[in-house]
Each structure stands twice: as structure tokens, then as C-alpha cells.
Amino acid sequence: MGVQERKQREKEEMRERIIEAAIELFLREGYDKTSIRQIADAIEYSPATIYLYFKDKDELFFSIHHRGFEILFSAMAAAARTQNPLDRLREIGRVYLQFAWDNPEFYDLMFVMRAPVLALKERFQCGLDSEWQGGMRSFELLVNTMQECIDQKLIRITLAEEAAVLAWSLVHGMATLHIRERFNMVEIQDPHHTMNTVLDHLIDLVRGGADSLQWAVGGRQ
Amino acid sequence: MGVQERKQREKEEMRERIIEAAIELFLREGYDKTSIRQIADAIEYSPATIYLYFKDKDELFFSIHHRGFEILFSAMAAAARTQNPLDRLREIGRVYLQFAWDNPEFYDLMFVMRAPVLALKERFQCGLDSEWQGGMRSFELLVNTMQECIDQKLIRITLAEEAAVLAWSLVHGMATLHIRERFNMVEIQDPHHTMNTVLDHLIDLVRGGADSLQWAVGGRQ
DNA sequence: AAAGTTAATGAACAGTGTTTATTAGAGAGG
């Protein structure tokens, strides 16, 4: 009897409808102003219904944060295929910064807000370790790229993880200083341009300049 | 008649009492759980009273964020006196990271939360541009240090502001990835150690290594 | 058709930030 499968499907569709409405509101109004009651209104159900599909608001927003990573990955796909690992590094950085620039609310949810980690913590205790999959994947992409750079002697840092933390922290720092409006506060003109310029500086610095490149390629043992 | 001066003083003292109670709660319970009613309870006044001294919650927390900068500056004082600008740069970075590590709630309020900037925006429209003084001062300290490094040909970036954004973004990125628990998510072991190591890497990279130092000092014109 | 199951809800609870009409008390003037 396919009735159970249909019910399962309907439940899934309902979850989807809730998430869709929540995203719509979230992107338009921000996290704080996206209330359960507003979401319920948008899908024309009662607020209590949402709690039949999500444990609480944190879990709902944990589901939303997945969508953000999907967008990030689809933007990252092209960059990740760049052959030269150092060029790839730059491309990854550019895509990451552009994603933060174009989707500040998503970026906030994925890398700044506490809601998704709180939801994850509870799941973790309940055994279901779905992990912070998206974040993991993108960080590993960065670590692997760094490792390739190290293997090919393209950069001046010898520990891939440290290099990855360096790069991630830099772009994340710029993204959040922009999103949370601290660049305005110190009167940085044209933050978009500055962010890309600074990313270029990072690449130049880790590469070690023409001298170091020569040194790396040339040998010295 | 000194009665008006006394009243003025009493008003100031009341503001102080409110801020003190708010800080106490804020550091113990976090921003969201620090409600006007709880603050009012702590000082044994009614919630409405607080609105006689602060326009709204944002303005109250804008006042608190000043205290954070005071702590940061007193920690920064010694570091800022380091003679060699490159050593000073490292010290500033260390102190900054340590401040974020030791005072995560303050750091959050000063560099991540939206509340203080929202309060500032309203003031700005009302003519009173008290500015984001603390942030400005610390950023200028960084820019000036970078300029000294450039003047003494110690670093490989030629625009002080860009170098400052690079350094600030890096340490801010590490601080926030830690505070908002994203380092845990990608399973970084010993984040405190990693953060300092990465800061050292930055210094090494901008310095340009022994070769570049030699090149800078030696001349080549 | 009756029984069992379950999805949906109205209403309530406990909290939030904020506003306003009212009250109690201190300071000034006669």
C-alpha cells in the first residue's frame, strides 16, 4: 500500500514549503524579523503546525543553512576545477568573497550566526552526526588546494591546515567586517575593490614573489 | 544653587548603575538573555525607568561597547610602545587575539553585533557624530604602524591601508571563527595555538623572509 | 458504518522591547 509512501512524500513537501517560505522571509527581512508566526502566515498554516516538522526555530534555520552551501558550491564548482593550484586558490577566494557579497544573509547564517551550531550540537548528542557537512567540504577543498601548492613548492607555508586557516580567516574576516558594517566605521572606500586587492596581496605574499619563486624552483639543495 | 549640578550628577550615576548592571548580566548571560526587565530587577528599578536614561536597548549596548574598547586599549598600551614597527605589528596582533579570546562577549559586541552600529546610525543622523571612536583609534594605530613598516622598507606591501585591512581582517576572521564556533566545526585542534601560529605566518609573509629583508635593507637602488 | 490514527489548530504560557497615563516626592515661591 503506497499510502505510507505518499504520506512520507507529503511530509517532505510540507517541510519544503516551510523552508521555502522561511528563506523568502529570511532573505527579505533578516533572521530576527522572520518569526514563526510570519512563516505560518506565508504558508497559510497555524504557527503550531511548523513544530510538527521542525523541533524549533534553530532546527528550521539549520535546514536553511544547507541551501546557502548549495549556492556556494555551485558557484565554487568552476573555480575548483582550475588546474594550477595557486590560481585555484585565488579563484576560490574570489568566489567565496563574491558569495558573501551577493548573499550576505546566507553568509551570516552559515558562518556567523549561532543558530545552526546550536541545532547541530543537539543533534550531535542525539547520535545523528550529520556534521557541518557544507563547511567541512569547503574547508577540505581549501586544505587540499594548499597541500597541492605545498607539494608543487608554490607557497612559503609548509603546513596545509595552517595555510588554509590563514586564507579562510582572511576572507572570512573581510566578509564579516563588510557584512556587519565595520568597514564603513573606519571609512574604507570601495570595500568590494579593497577586498579583492587584499586577496591578491595574500596570493602574492604566500607565493613569495619572483625571488622566492626562483628560489623554490631553482633548488638550493 | 548646586541643586542642578547634583541632579546632573545623580543622572550620570544612574546611567552608570544601569550600564554596570547591564555589563554584569551581558557577560554572564550573553546579549539575547540580557533583557531590560532583568537589568531593571538587578538595580531594583522598574523597566520603564531605564528608558528615561537610554533611548532603547541598542543605545544602552552602544554605551557598553565603549567599555570593551577601554579594556582593549589598556591591553594594547604596552604593545603600541614597541619600538620596531614590525615587532609592534606582531604584538598588536597578539594583544588583539588575546583580547578576543579572553573577552568573547565584548569582542562580539564591538566587532560583530549589529546593535552598536544601529545605535550609531541614528545618532549620526541627529548630528551628534561621536563616531565609532574606539574602532577608529585602533585601526589608525594599525595603519600608522604599517606606514612605519613601509617607510622603513620592512614589508612587501606599499599601501598602508591595504596592509592594515589585510592584518585586521585576518585576526578578526580568526577571532570570529573561534567565537562563533566555526573552528570546532572543521575540527581545528587547539585553536588558540593555531591562531598565534597563523599570526606568525602573516608576519613572516609580509616581511618577505630573509631574502627579501636582505633585498630591502641592502638596497638595489 | 465504526474505530483508530494523525495532521492541524486555538488558546494559552512565559517571555520580549517599548509607550503612556498616573502617582509620589522633592524644590521653589509666597
Added chain:
DNA sequence: CCTCTCTAATAAACACTGTTCATTAACTTT
């Protein structure tokens, strides 16, 4: 000393918030 004024403090209310739970309505199975 007694009014009168002014103002600091408040109780109560408003419009929200996330969340829970007993009740209802509808669908499925017997």
C-alpha cells in the same frame, strides 16, 4: 509653613516573540 510646580518613577498595557498542549477534524483501516 503651606501651597504649587516640576519631574523622576512606575504600573499597566501593547504588540510582539518562541513554544506547548488539549481539542478538533479528517483520513485510513477494520
